[in-house]
Amino acid sequence: MGMTITEKILAKSAGKSSVAPGESIWLNVDTLMTHDVCGPPTIAIWKKEFGTKAEIWDKNKLVIFPDHYIFTENEHANRNVQVLREFAGEQQLPNYYDVGTERYKGVCHVALAEEGYNLPGTVLIGTDSHSCTSGAFGLFSTGVGNTDAAFILGTGKIWEKVPESMKFIFEGELPEYLTAKDLILQILGDITTDGATYRAMEFDGEAVYSLNMDERMTLTNMAIEAGGMNGIIAADEKTETYVKARTNREYEIFNSDGDARYHSSYHYDCRELEPVVAKPHSPDNRGTVREVQGTELTKCYIGSCTGGKLSDFTASAKILINQKVRVPTFVVPATTEVAAQLEQETLKGISIKEILEKAGCIIAQSSCAACLGGPMDTTGRAVDKDVVISTTNRNFPGRMGSKQSEVYLASPLTVAASAVRGVITDPREFLI
Amino acid sequence: MEKIIKGIAYVLGDKIDTDQIIPAEHLVYSMSDESEARKYGQFALSGVPAEEAGLPAGNQPFIDGDEFESRYGIIIGGGNFGCGSSREHAPYALNKAGVKAIIAESYARIFYRNSVDGGFLVPYESMEKLNDSIRTGDELEIDMQKNELRNLSRNTMHRLRPLGDVLPIIEAGGLFEYARKSGMI
Numbered sequence: 001m002g003m004t005i006t007e008k009i010l011a012k013s014a015g016k017s018s019v020a021p022g023e024s025i026w027l028n029v030d031t032l033m034t035h036d037v038c039g040p041p042t043i044a045i046w047k048k049e050f051g052t053k054a055e056i057w058d059k060n061k062l063v064i065f066p067d068h069y070i071f072t073e074n075e076h077a078n079r080n081v082q083v084l085r086e087f088a089g090e091q092q093l094p095n096y097y098d099v100g101t102e103r104y105k106g107v108c109h110v111a112l113a114e115e116g117y118n119l120p121g122t123v124l125i126g127t128d129s130h131s132c133t134s135g136a137f138g139l140f141s142t143g144v145g146n147t148d149a150a151f152i153l154g155t156g157k158i159w160e161k162v163p164e165s166m167k168f169i170f171e172g173e174l175p176e177y178l179t180a181k182d183l184i185l186q187i188l189g190d191i192t193t194d195g196a197t198y199r200a201m202e203f204d205g206e207a208v209y210s211l212n213m214d215e216r217m218t219l220t221n222m223a224i225e226a227g228g229m230n231g232i233i234a235a236d237e238k239t240e241t242y243v244k245a246r247t248n249r250e251y252e253i254f255n256s257d258g259d260a261r262y263h264s265s266y267h268y269d270c271r272e273l274e275p276v277v278a279k280p281h282s283p284d285n286r287g288t289v290r291e292v293q294g295t296e297l298t299k300c301y302i303g304s305c306t307g308g309k310l311s312d313f314t315a316s317a318k319i320l321i322n323q324k325v326r327v328p329t330f331v332v333p334a335t336t337e338v339a340a341q342l343e344q345e346t347l348k349g350i351s352i353k354e355i356l357e358k359a360g361c362i363i364a365q366s367s368c369a370a371c372l373g374g375p376m377d378t379t380g381r382a383v384d385k386d387v388v389i390s391t392t393n394r395n396f397p398g399r400m401g402s403k404q405s406e407v408y409l410a411s412p413l414t415v416a417a418s419a420v421r422g423v424i425t426d427p428r429e430f431l432i
Numbered sequence: 433m434e435k436i437i438k439g440i441a442y443v444l445g446d447k448i449d450t451d452q453i454i455p456a457e458h459l460v461y462s463m464s465d466e467s468e469a470r471k472y473g474q475f476a477l478s479g480v481p482a483e484e485a486g487l488p489a490g491n492q493p494f495i496d497g498d499e500f501e502s503r504y505g506i507i508i509g510g511g512n513f514g515c516g517s518s519r520e521h522a523p524y525a526l527n528k529a530g531v532k533a534i535i536a537e538s539y540a541r542i543f544y545r546n547s548v549d550g551g552f553l554v555p556y557e558s559m560e561k562l563n564d565s566i567r568t569g570d571e572l573e574i575d576m577q578k579n580e581l582r583n584l585s586r587n588t589m590h591r592l593r594p595l596g597d598v599l600p601i602i603e604a605g606g607l608f609e610y611a612r613k614s615g616m617i
Binding site for chain 2: 079126146374
C-alpha cells in the first residue's frame with residue numbers, strides 16, 4: 001500500500017522502509033529550533049540531565065532565534081536572551097541569531113525559511129507550536145515542549161506516533177479578495193480546534209500550488225489551530241527555487257502515493273469561498289466578513305509568523321494605498337528581512353513601507369510582539385476592552401494581552417479594509 | 433508512584449488553552465530558582481475568565497490571593513484541554529500549584545506530551561463528559577490501578593480511559609527517567 005508524504009519522511013527519519021499510522025517510532029532530528037521563551041528552560045533541563053560540561057548532539061543542527069520578548073524593558077525577558085547568548089558562546093553555536101547584531105532576524109518560523117533551514121524531506125522540531133509552519137516546504141515539522149527538546153539536545157532523537165493524514169484540496173483560481181488566511185480559517189470553521197488532533201494536515205490542489213511560499217506558510221502555520229501534528233505541502237518548483245536561492249544544504253523531495261490512505265479528504269472550490277474571520281474567542285469560530293461587518297474596532301494588527309510576511313504587507317498595501325487608517329494600526333514585519341523588503345518592494349512606484357506609513361500605520365521592529373500579548377510594554381498589546389482585528393493566528397481569551405479584549409482573526413486584506421473604515425469591512429469594497 | 437490520587441476538584445470548560453493556563457507575560461521566570469519558579473504556581477490558570485473559573489458557579493479563583501499553591505489538586509476539564517502554544521510552562525505551572533492529575537474528555541497533543549514527558553501530572557481521559565456533573569470543591573479519588581474516578585462527595589464512580597503507551601513514562605516519572613530505566617541514555 002502507498003504512503004503519504006508525511007509517512008515517507010517519518011519512515012526515512014526512523015530508518016525504516018515503511019511506517020503506518022499509530023506506530024510509535026524514534027525519529028532522527030535534522031533541525032532543532034528554539035527561541036527566548038522555551039530555550040532557557042530547555043537548556044536548564046539539558047544541563048541538569050547531561051551535565052554542565054556536556055556538548056550538544058550536533059552544533060550544526062541547532063538553530064536559535066530570539067524573537068518573542070525582544071524590545072522590552074522587562075528584566076526577566078532580557079535575562080532569557082542573555083541565557084541564550086551565553087549558551088551559544090559556551091557551545092560555539094554557528095546558528096545563533098543574536099539580538100542587537102546584524103544577524104538578528106525576528107520571528108523564528110519565517111526566519112527558518114529565509115535562512116534556508118526548511119529543507120524538503122527533513123524532520124524539523126521546534127519548541128513552539130507554530131513549528132508546523134515549515135511544512136510548507138515539504139518537510140515534517142512539529143512543535144514540542146522543553147523536556148522533549150532537551151532530550152533532542154542530548155540524543156538527536158524524539159519519539160512520535162505516526163499520524164493519520166487528512167487531505168485538504170483547494171480547486172479553482174484564488175480570487176483577488178481571498179488570501180491563504182481565508183482558506184485556513186475556512187478549514188478551521190469546518191473541522192474545529194481539535195478536528196486534526198494528532199493528525200497530519202496535507203494541503204493540495206491547484207489553488208494551493210498557485211500560492212507563493214509566504215502564503216503556503218500561512219496555511220501550514222495554522223495546522224496547530226486544528227490540533228494538527230504537522231501541516232505539509234509537497235515541494236514543487238517554487239519551493240526548490242526558494243530553497244536553492246538560500247542554501248546549498250541537501251534535501252530530498254517526497255510526494256504522496258496515489259494509493260496512500262487518508263483519514264479524510266476535504267474539497268473546496270475557491271470560487272465559492274468568501275472573506276471570513278474567526279470571531280472571539282477561538283480560531284474555529286468562523287463567520288463571514290459580511291456577517292460581522294460594521295463591528296466597531298479600537299485596534300488593527302498586521303504581524304506575526306502567520307500574518308507578518310512580505311505577502312501580507314503587499315496585500316495590505318493594495319488597500320491602504322492613498323487611504324488613511326481610522327484606528328491605531330500596528331504593522332510588525334516578522335523579520336528584519338521582511339522589514340528590508342518593505343522598503344524595496346513597490347506598488348505603483350511607491351515602496352510598501354511608504355504606503356503603510358502614509359496611511360498612518362505604526363511600524364514596529366521585527367519580533368513576535370503583541371501576537372501573544374507579551375510583557376506590558378509590548379507594542380500593540382491589547383488593553384482593557386480593546387476590539388482588535390488581527391492577521392495573527394490565535395484569539396483565545398487574553399491571547400493578545402487583555403482578558404476583556406475581543407480579537408477577530410482575518411486576512412491582511414480584511415484587516416487593511418477594516419483599518420480604513422474603523423469597523424470590520426469586506427475587502428471587496430476596495431477591490432471590486 | 434502513587435496508585436491513588438486524592439484531591440479536590442476544580443472544574444473548567446472546553447478548550448482551556450495554554451494562555452489561560454499560564455498567560456504569556458509570565459513565561460519569563462526562571463524554573464531553576466525556586467523563589468521565581470513558584471510564581472508559575474501563583475499565576476496558574478490566571479488567564480481563565482472569571483465567570484468560567486471553577487464551574488458550575490464560576491468566580492472561584494484557583495489560587496487564593498497571593499498564594500503560590502492551590503487547594504485544588506485535580507482538574508476536571510472538557511474537550512481539547514491544553515490547546516494552543518507548546519509552552520511546557522503550562523503543565524509545569526499546574527504542577528507548581530499542586531495539581532496531581534487532570535481528567536478531560538480530550539487533550540491537545542503537545543500539552544499531553546509535555547505533561548507526561550516532563551513528569552508534571554497525570555493526564556487522564558474520561559469516557560464521558562464530566563465537567564457538567566462534577567462540581568468545583570467535590571472530593572475526588574483516582575484509582576490508577578482500576579482506572580476509576582470516585583467522587584466521594586456525591587458517591588459516584590466514573591471509568592477512565594487506560595493510559596496505554598505512556599503509562600511506563602508516567603510510572604518512571606518522566607521521559608529522562610524512563611530513558612535511563614530502559615537503557616537508552
